[in-house]
Amino acid sequence: MKPVIVTKGITKTYQPDTIPVHALRGVDLTIKEGEFVAIVGPSGSGKTTLLNIIGGLDRPSEGYIEVGGKDISALSDNALIDFRRDNIGFVFQAYNLIPVLTALENVEFVMLLQKLPKDQRHKRALELLHAVGLDDKISKRPIELSGGQQQRVAVARALASKPAFVLADEPTANLDSVSTGQLLDIMANLNREEQMTFVFSTHDQRVIDRAHRIITLEDGKIISDQLGHG
Amino acid sequence: MLLSLAWRNIWRNKRRTLITAASVLFAVLFSSVMQSIQRGTWDHMVDNVVNYYYGYIQVQGKKFWDDRSIDEVIDRQTLLEQVPDRIKEDYPLVPRLESFALASGGNRTQGALMIGIDAAKEDQLTGLKGRISQGDYWESSPEGILVGEGLAQNFKIGVGDTLIFLSQGYHGVNAVGEYPVRGLIHFASPDLSKTMVYLHLTDAQQFYGTGDQVTSVVVGLKDKDEVSTLVNTLRSDLDTSQYAVKDWQQMMPELMQAKEMDTASANVILIILYIIISFGILGTILMMTKDRQYELGVLLSIGMRRMQLFGMMWMEVIMIGMLGVGLGFLISVPLVKYLSLHPFQMSGEYAQAYEKFGAEPIIPPAFDWGIFSWQVLFVFIITSLLALYPFWVIRKMRPVEAMRQ
Ligand SMILES: Nc1ncnc2c1ncn2[C@@H]1O[C@H](COP(=O)(O)OP(=O)(O)OP(=O)(O)O)[C@@H](O)[C@H]1O
Ligand SMILES: [Mg+2]
Numbered sequence: 001m002k003p004v005i006v007t008k009g010i011t012k013t014y015q016p017d018t019i020p021v022h023a024l025r026g027v028d029l030t031i032k033e034g035e036f037v038a039i040v041g042p043s044g045s046g047k048t049t050l051l052n053i054i055g056g057l058d059r060p061s062e063g064y065i066e067v068g069g070k071d072i073s074a075l076s077d078n079a080l081i082d083f084r085r086d087n088i089g090f091v092f093q094a095y096n097l098i099p100v101l102t103a104l105e106n107v108e109f110v111m112l113l114q115k116l117p118k119d120q121r122h123k124r125a126l127e128l129l130h131a132v133g134l135d136d137k138i139s140k141r142p143i144e145l146s147g148g149q150q151q152r153v154a155v156a157r158a159l160a161s162k163p164a165f166v167l168a169d170e171p172t173a174n175l176d177s178v179s180t181g182q183l184l185d186i187m188a189n190l191n192r193e194e195q196m197t198f199v200f201s202t203h204d205q206r207v208i209d210r211a212h213r214i215i216t217l218e219d220g221k222i223i224s225d226q227l228g229h230g
Numbered sequence: 231m232l233l234s235l236a237w238r239n240i241w242r243n244k245r246r247t248l249i250t251a252a253s254v255l256f257a258v259l260f261s262s263v264m265q266s267i268q269r270g271t272w273d274h275m276v277d278n279v280v281n282y283y284y285g286y287i288q289v290q291g292k293k294f295w296d297d298r299s300i301d302e303v304i305d306r307q308t309l310l311e312q313v314p315d316r317i318k319e320d321y322p323l324v325p326r327l328e329s330f331a332l333a334s335g336g337n338r339t340q341g342a343l344m345i346g347i348d349a350a351k352e353d354q355l356t357g358l359k360g361r362i363s364q365g366d367y368w369e370s371s372p373e374g375i376l377v378g379e380g381l382a383q384n385f386k387i388g389v390g391d392t393l394i395f396l397s398q399g400y401h402g403v404n405a406v407g408e409y410p411v412r413g414l415i416h417f418a419s420p421d422l423s424k425t426m427v428y429l430h431l432t433d434a435q436q437f438y439g440t441g442d443q444v445t446s447v448v449v450g451l452k453d454k455d456e457v458s459t460l461v462n463t464l465r466s467d468l469d470t471s472q473y474a475v476k477d478w479q480q481m482m483p484e485l486m487q488a489k490e491m492d493t494a495s496a497n498v499i500l501i502i503l504y505i506i507i508s509f510g511i512l513g514t515i516l517m518m519t520k521d522r523q524y525e526l527g528v529l530l531s532i533g534m535r536r537m538q539l540f541g542m543m544w545m546e547v548i549m550i551g552m553l554g555v556g557l558g559f560l561i562s563v564p565l566v567k568y569l570s571l572h573p574f575q576m577s578g579e580y581a582q583a584y585e586k587f588g589a590e591p592i593i594p595p596a597f598d599w600g601i602f603s604w605q606v607l608f609v610f611i612i613t614s615l616l617a618l619y620p621f622w623v624i625r626k627m628r629p630v631e632a633m634r635q
Contacts, residue, residue: 057531058630078535085533092531092633095524100238105231112231113533157532 002069004164004197005031005054010063012049012220023049024060025220031165034195036188036230038202038211045217047201048169054199055167056084068164085113089158091168091200096154097142103129103153104138110160128156132186148179155186165197172207184210188230232538236545240553243521247550250514254554255561257507258605261500262562263569263595265604268496270570270596272489278418279482282356285324285448286457286478289464294445295474295481300329300400303443304473312468317460322450324351327434329445331397331405333427335385342381342427344395346434346444355450358415358428365389365413372430374412380423382414389413395427399439407437418591504612512616515547519620526624527632536624543620551613555606563602570597 012024023046052058097106107125132152158166172180190196211228240247291302327346353359359367399405417423464475573594581591
């Protein structure tokens with residue numbers, strides 16, 4: 001399988017002028033197509049920082065990063081935004097969705113930004129909402145959905161643009177165990193059936209147990225990288 | 231969808247949107263009604279003076295306007311030869327011979343403006359006949375004079391009584407004449423009412439000894455918009471070393487100046503009003519931008535370009551502004567229309583001020599779509615400029631920071 005994410009010697013230092021915080025201290029990482037990766041580690045170990053850099057939301061202080069074979073550090077602002085739109089699916093911890101749009105419209109939104117024709121958008125959005133088990137909620141606004149349902153819509157949206165991989169920073173942090181289980185089932189299914197690559201951070205042991213590969217960060221460094229039980 | 235997204239976004243905070251739109255509504259209502267009243271009042275006043283007396287354009291002897299001397303008369307035939315046929319055909323040319331004279335009757339003497347007119351043409355131009363309150367417009371007899379009601383009152387005379395007039399005539403000759411009063415004329419302006427005396431042009435020419443000459447010719451046109459082209463044509467065709475072509479604005483500089491000052495001070499009020507409203511709108515924009523930091527960060531993360539984000543927020547601001555304008559029109563358009571059809575009467579000091587300029591003391595607001603479209607433009611410009619604030623925020627926004635809440 002070809003690599004979708006390659007990082008070499010990534011460091012990230014916050015507030016380099018005053019009291020520097022070394023959030024990442026040299027991270028070398030390769031993630032291949034079809035992997036189902038959990039990034040774990042204590043609070044403050046640099047999980048979010050790493051995901052943000054991989055996702056092109058933040059730039060590293062030092063080091064090399066390649067996504068889908070492309071050096072994203074060289075991209076201009078608009079090119080980077082378009083790159084994210086077309087290649088990366090994001091699921092954040094909460095409040096992923098546009099409150100004034102229905103579930104269906106939220107999923108269609110990224111495809112709208114990609115200027116896909118209306119019927120194509122509609123069809124794919126329906127398929128994705130079906131895949132996350134929300135056929136009966138397509139015209140509901142986020143506020144009418146439970147936290148777990150909202151996260152499932154977010155997963156559907158993340159997949160809408162047919163990205164190279166999905167990044168999810170603690171996607172289950174605000175969910176009860178039932179919803180957590182459902183979301184993981186959906187993600188695992190998509191991973192298995194469509195070879196979609198997932199990279200997610202978590203503190204939750206039940207989530208860690210489902211991962212195929214577990215990368216542990218501590219103090220801005222990878223201290224272990226092993227196969228999971230999932 | 232961006233449009234519908236923007237539209238839905240403004241209703242996320244109904245109260246804020248409605249309050250902001252209401253402030254715009256108020257500004258639009260206030261300024262369109264105020265401007266309509268103001269424009270209407272001045273137009274009315276100017277129209278009064280123009281229609282009752284000056285006309286929109288006069289051709290006079292070169293120095294007549296400044297000197298007011300009967301010696302500055304012009305020969306009507308010579309003038310007419312120079313006027314292009316087109317103008318002669320399309321517009322009545324109304325001759326006048328006017329100068330000051332002393333009127334005397336009983337043991338009273340006072341100044342009067344004695345104007346020789348072509349009765350038919352003058353009526354066509356100023357509707358003089360319709361303002362006769364007593365007596366007739368020379369129908370029963372061609373002799374005699376028409377005087378303002380105020381003047382008749384001063385002399386305690388009526389139709390059938392006579393007045394004696396004294397003046398300096400052409401090239402210093404003595405002008406003396408005795409005329410019976412044929413009719414009384416009503417003037418809105420007390421000043422005019424106390425001084426105006428009309429007589430047949432031929433009588434006036436005889437009185438002043440000018441022969442077939444006049445002091446001015448009024449070009450009778452009804453449409454204000456034609457004035458400047460006509461004035462230009464006349465100025466290029468007439469011998470300007472001999473004639474002066476005056477338009478209505480030149481003939482009433484005080485009125486024009488008063489109008490300008492009034493308009494300027496009203497504009498200051500409107501500008502202050504709009505500045506206050508602008509701060510309100512800006513406050514809403516600040517809140518809109520701040521409340522939605524996280525969401526804007528998400529949108530930027532998932533691939534919405536900054537210009538698209540800005541476009542969305544810009545539309546939201548414009549929509550709120552235009553909502554206010556639209557609601558403002560819903561009230562102000564029918565209101566102004568109604569008031570323009572049912573002008574209200576003024577009283578007291580204001581009434582006197584208007585009468586001083588020769589106008590009837592009523593306020594007829596002008597109904598002019600221009601006033602309303604100006605509001606649209608103004609609100610659009612203000613909101614567009616204020617909506618640059620989100621642009622500034624979005625331009626520098628970093629998704630990671632926007633989402634750290
Ligand atoms: N914008 C920032 N400015 C300064 N320091 C920061 C900033 N963002 C993160 N940090 C610091 O960098 C370090 C790594 O933070 P990060 O958020 O990546 O950790 P994390 O592993 O995601 O923690 P958690 O499990 O609590 O989410 C922490 O010490 C944090 O305080
Ligand atoms: Mg984190």
